[in-house]
Amino acid sequence: MRNKAKKGVLLVQLGTPNSPAKSDVKRYLTQFLMDPRVMDIPYISRSLLVKGIIVPKRSGNSAATYASIWDNEAGSPLMTYSLYQQEKLQEVLGEEYHVELAMRYQNPSIENALSKMEGMLLESLTVIPLFPQYASATTGSVIDKVMEIMRTWQFIPKINFVSSYYDDPLMIEVIAEHALKxxxxxxxxxxxxxxxxxxxxxxxxxxxxxxxxxxxxxxxxxxxxxxxxxxxxxxxxxxxxxxxxxxxxxxxxxxxxxxxxxxxxxxxxxxxxxxxxxxxxxxxxxxxxxxxxxxxxxxxxxxxxxxxxxxxxxxxxxxxxVESLNRNPKWIEALRRMVIANNN
The missing domain is CATH 3.40.50.1400 (Rossmann fold)
Structure with missing residues (x-):
């Protein structure tokens, strides 16, 4: 049966290792820190610094830290909450929309998420980097990667990038609500x-x-x-x-x-x-x-x-x-409003 969705939504988080194993943490840190928008220095210097010093030095301690917060079934907390946000946003938007989650670094990758939507011939795609405040190293990197991938598509839908929402009223309300606990x-x-x-x-x-x-x-x-x-x-x-x-x-x-x-x-x-x-x-x-x-x-x-x-x-x-936005339904509503506002 043909997918009924006419509009796509891509939520993008920073990323998480596939597991707390040192090898997976090294892979994650390397991909993250080799991004020229994160480490904005010449490639050779960046490569020597990241692969020769930072990752070998940090990967062991980072792996131990990830292990301390890891759920053997659900994975990292970031993944757990992000998947929940994707699922609930899909529910409130309905079948007119197709919502995918991606991580800027590691999995699920932006490439895989977009490949699922390429053949749908969507009317529009709304990309929401899950960073309220704009920075080149976060939101800018997401936008850069999405454009790099989509420029190879034969049919390119209207693309809406939500570049910041630092003072979104519902987001602020959720943070205040969590603080009042x-x-x-x-x-x-x-x-x-x-x-x-x-x-x-x-x-x-x-x-x-x-x-x-x-x-x-x-x-x-x-x-x-x-x-x-x-x-x-x-x-x-x-x-x-x-x-x-x-x-x-x-x-x-x-x-x-x-x-x-x-x-x-x-x-x-x-x-x-x-x-x-x-x-x-x-x-x-x-x-x-x-x-x-x-x-x-x-x-x-x-x-x-x-x-x-x-x-x-x-x-x-x-x-x-103060607890983050996590599973608060008002945050899901804030995301829904961002999508609707960018499709009117």
Whole structure:
């Protein structure tokens, strides 16, 4: 029977190893870090650094970390939540749409997901990278890969890329709703921890080449000055959440995690911020991670284990985490609205 779907939807997450085995983790890290949009340095230098130093050094520890969060049946939490989001979005969109999930790195691959839709002769394809804030290393890489693959198609449908949704009202509502599961008054401080980027990558997308980071006005959320500035998007997301929760400005800090190498990355770093809070006498911290739409190794291990232990070693008591969007039906509705808005 011919597929009834007339419109396609492709959800794309960052990726996950096929298993926590060291060989699979090495394969994942190599593909991820060899992406020129992630490591934006010349190929030879990138290859020597990634394959000769970073992956051999990190793969063992990363494999152990993945093993600690892995479900033998469901796999990684990121995969579990992403498959759920795909399934529920398909349900609410109905048979007019065909929804596929892909990982930018490893499986299910973008190539395989698109190959399933190529022969459907769809009227349109809506691509939603599952990164609320635009960055060349995440959303940009997804768009680049999709265009690379689809340029070989004989029939190319209308393509809609949802490049950012950093202040989507329903997404903000879900994050606030999850935060209110905690007793907010019991925390000394709130951290909004976003995935880090090298500072040099910010300047590459600024419309005014003469303006150099950190002079973009990001802390004033001037996203209209440059709609593709990741840092401005992060501040805008934070502003929307803190206003929703009525958090005082002196009670929260925007910071960045997961830096790599010795080049300057966006600051302040989450780890350094926790150190300063512990030194100031803070005991209980609540962390938001609005750069992620599903809990993953960065939220489950890096924040709730690594950073939490650091904080306790310095005299702090507790680091709690606001649950990501995960299985919240309002998040599924937010995705549905994005698809519909891009098909009208």
């Amino acid at each position: 905690h007793d907010l008054a019991s925390f000394d401080h709130f951290l909004f921890s976003y995935h880090g980027l090298p500072v040099r990558q910010l300047g590459k997308v600024h419309a005014n080449a003469e303006v150099k980071c950190p002079d973009f006005g990001c802390d004033q959320c001037r996203t209209e000055a440059n709609p593709y500035c990741y840092l401005s998007h992060c501040y805008a997301t934070t502003k929307a959440i803190t206003e929703k929760l009525n958090l005082p400005k002196d009670k929260f800090t925007v910071c960045f995690q997961s830096r790599l190498g010795k080049t300057p990355w966006i600051q302040p770093y989450t780890s350094d911020t926790l150190h300063k809070l512990a030194e100031s006498g803070a005991k209980r911290i609540l962390v938001f991670s609005p750069a992620f739409v599903a809990d993953c190794i960065e939220t489950i291990d890096e924040i709730q284990v690594e950073y939490a232990n650091e904080f306790k070693d310095l005299g702090g008591e507790e680091v709690h985490m």
